[in-house]
Amino acid sequence: MAMKWLIDASYFVAAILFILGLKGMSSPVSARKGIVWAGVGMVLATVVTFLTPGMHNFALMLLAITLGGAVAWISGKKVAMTDMPQMVAIYNGMGGGAAAAIAAVEFARGEMHGVVVTLLATLGALIGAVSFSGSVIAWAKLQGVMKKAFRLPAQNAVNIVLALVTIGVGGAIVIAPTIDPLLVGAFFVLALLLGVIITLPIGGADMPVVISLFNAFTGLAVGFEGFVMGIPALIIAGIVVGAAGTLLTQLMAKAMNRPISNILFVPMAAAGGGEAVEGEQKELGAMDAAALMRYASKVIIVPGYGMAVAGAQHKVWEMAELLEEAGVEVVFAIHPVAGRMPGHMNVLLAEAGVPYEKIFDLEEINGDFAQADVALVIGANDVVNPSARTDKSSPIYGMPILNADLAQNVIVVKRGKGTGYSGIENALFYKENTRLLYGSAQQAIGEVIQHVKAMSV
Numbered sequence: 001m002a003m004k005w006l007i008d009a010s011y012f013v014a015a016i017l018f019i020l021g022l023k024g025m026s027s028p029v030s031a032r033k034g035i036v037w038a039g040v041g042m043v044l045a046t047v048v049t050f051l052t053p054g055m056h057n058f059a060l061m062l063l064a065i066t067l068g069g070a071v072a073w074i075s076g077k078k079v080a081m082t083d084m085p086q087m088v089a090i091y092n093g094m095g096g097g098a099a100a101a102i103a104a105v106e107f108a109r110g111e112m113h114g115v116v117v118t119l120l121a122t123l124g125a126l127i128g129a130v131s132f133s134g135s136v137i138a139w140a141k142l143q144g145v146m147k148k149a150f151r152l153p154a155q156n157a158v159n160i161v162l163a164l165v166t167i168g169v170g171g172a173i174v175i176a177p178t179i180d181p182l183l184v185g186a187f188f189v190l191a192l193l194l195g196v197i198i199t200l201p202i203g204g205a206d207m208p209v210v211i212s213l214f215n216a217f218t219g220l221a222v223g224f225e226g227f228v229m230g231i232p233a234l235i236i237a238g239i240v241v242g243a244a245g246t247l248l249t250q251l252m253a254k255a256m257n258r259p260i261s262n263i264l265f266v267p268m269a270a271a272g273g274g275e276a277v278e279g280e281q282k283e284l285g286a287m288d289a290a291a292l293m294r295y296a297s298k299v300i301i302v303p304g305y306g307m308a309v310a311g312a313q314h315k316v317w318e319m320a321e322l323l324e325e326a327g328v329e330v331v332f333a334i335h336p337v338a339g340r341m342p343g344h345m346n347v348l349l350a351e352a353g354v355p356y357e358k359i360f361d362l363e364e365i366n367g368d369f370a371q372a373d374v375a376l377v378i379g380a381n382d383v384v385n386p387s388a389r390t391d392k393s394s395p396i397y398g399m400p401i402l403n404a405d406l407a408q409n410v411i412v413v414k415r416g417k418g419t420g421y422s423g424i425e426n427a428l429f430y431k432e433n434t435r436l437l438y439g440s441a442q443q444a445i446g447e448v449i450q451h452v453k454a455m456s457v
Contacts, residue, residue, distance in 0.1 A: 003053065004053075006051070007048050007051055010044055011045060011048065011231070011232045011233040012232070013041070013044060014041040014048075014233045015041070015232065015233055015237065016041075017037050017040055018041045018236060018237045018240055019236075020037045021034045021035065021037035021039070021041060022038065024038075028346055028350055028356045029356050045233040045237075046065070080311070081308060081313075081347070081348055081351060082308045082311065083143070084347065085142050085207070085211065085339070085341035085344060086138075086340075088211060089135050089138040089142060092211065092218055093132045093134070093135025093138075093214065094132070095221075095222060096128040096129070096130070096131025096132040096217060096218040096221055097128060097129070097131075098128070098222075099124050099128030099131075099218065099221035099224070099225045099238075100124070100125045100191070101128075102225040102228070103121045103122070103228070104184070104188065106121050106228060106229075107121070107125075108181075108184075117227070118173070118174050119174050120224045120225075120227050120228055121225065121228045122170045122171075123220075123221075124221045124223075125170075125187070125188065125221075126167070126170055126191050127217045127221040127224070128217070128222075128225070129188055129191035129192050130192075130194050130198070130214075131195065131214045131217035131218045131221060132192070133191075133193070133194075133196045134196065134199040134210070134214050135211075136196075137195070137196055137199040138199060141207060142340055150200045150201060151201040152197070155201050156265045158197060159197060162194050162197055163194055165190060166187065166194050169183065169186055169190060170187055173187060198264060202263065202264070206256075207340055207341075208252060208341050208342055208344070209249060209252045209253055209256070209263055210263070211341050211342070212248045212249040212341075213245070213249045213260065215241070215245040215248075215249075216241075216242050216243075216246040216248075216249055217242075217245075218241065219238045219240070219241030219245050220239075220242040221238070222238030222241065223239045223242055225238075251336065252337055255399075255400060256337055257398040257400060258399070280430065281429050281434075282435050282436065283435065283436050283437075283438060284437060285437070286444060286447035286448050286450075286451055287451045288435070289411050289437050289444075289451075290448045290449075290451030290452045291455065292373075292374050292411065293323055293328065293374050293376065293411075293448070294323065294326055294328070294452050294455045294456070296372075296373035296409075298328070298330075298331075298371065298372045299320075299372065299373065299374045300330075300331055300332075300369060300372045300374070300376070300407065301316065301330065301332050301333070301375075302380050302383070302384055302402055303316065303334070303338065303378050303380065304338055304345070304377070304379040304383065305338070305344075305380070306415060306441055307345075307348065307378040307379045308339060308344065308379070309379065310379070310441035310442040310443075311442060312445050313348040313352040313354075315442055315445040315446055316352065316378060316441070316445055317349070317352040317354050319445055319452065320354070322449060322456065325456070330358070331359075331360060331365065332354060332358055332359045332360065333360055333361075333402050334346060334359060334361055334362070335361075335362055335380070335383035335401070335402050336361065336362060337383065338383050362401075362402055365402070366403050369402070369403040369404060369405075370403070372407040373407070373408050374407060374408070374409045375404040375410045377404055377410065377411070377412045377428075379414070379415075379441055382399070382401075382424060382426070383402055384401055384402050384404040384405070384426070385426045385428055386401065386428055386431075387427045388400075388401045389401070391427075394424065395424060404428065405431055405433070405434070410428065410431065410434040410435070411434075411435055411436075412428070412429060412436045412437065413437050413439070413441050414429075414436055414437070414438055415439065415440060415441075
């Protein structure tokens, strides 16, 4: 009795630490502390599990923890910031796969636990398997292993039919008097295939929302399997993660002005490219860019994935510090779906040492662009494309954007004259007040820094 009380109390404390950790992660200021709290909660929940009466296979459990922890530690230390989105995607997928594996083990035992428990195990298996295989495809797209989206004929119909068949097989497992291995095997194959088929046609521009959605799926799957196993810590952790992931997914979809169903069933890659953009792109050199910003009163910097690819965040902050020393006000504007995962740009800027009070989201900063002397866009595309306001044929029409085009001058750092990741031409690049500074962000900003220094002597 005393041991059960200790285990239950420990799970309760771990659950509180999970919630406090998630709360801490809601702000860049407290994010590191939140991760530590959640980590302590996870260690506590893991350690106390070894005290559960009837627990065995301790050697295998320790081996799995050691191997998994070593791989995670080494890969976490070595991963480049540009590769962080795909790491998040694949690790999230592992969580969904683990939840599906728990259900598979329960089914393999061949024991019926009642309709409710079997139903929850089946739901956890379905959601976890979809999250796993879908996250693997998301990883492949972000890693560049899969170069383009693949769309089947009648893709939406295929998605719906496959989902219904999978649910039907799962329902058959729930109502069957005994566990049928062939039925269970078919169910898992269909669930894994469903995750692949749903994710294949989704374009890169929608990938941040997809990663967030699969994160919510993983949380729900873990919560269901926690109920099946009777582990309160898993139930609470899964529910918290699922709820947070769902809310984040809704916020990101809102930031794109598109319902989640539109992302899953009407992929951006299948849409038209919008109206042809008239005009020409006008180039400027690093010296002119430096002069525009050095003698400005206010500069708003809009970072995008191009900055991440070049690893230029440190150079950008060095330039910003030089401008501030010269009396220029410099702030950063972040769009909710900038980069390849939620909060990607915030993480990069934090890594470079940019103070949190200088980083503003879309709603906070959009009214300031009209008063800015210069908007410096570094590797961003769709999130500053004014076609989203005016071109009803554009795939991003209606998507809230950063109003960079309203600044007196716009400087765009761009590697070349091609379109962005989603393949949509950007009308901003052709506006009269826009000039393009071609080259890698690392190299281009480095040249600007040298000119700013020379002007400040």
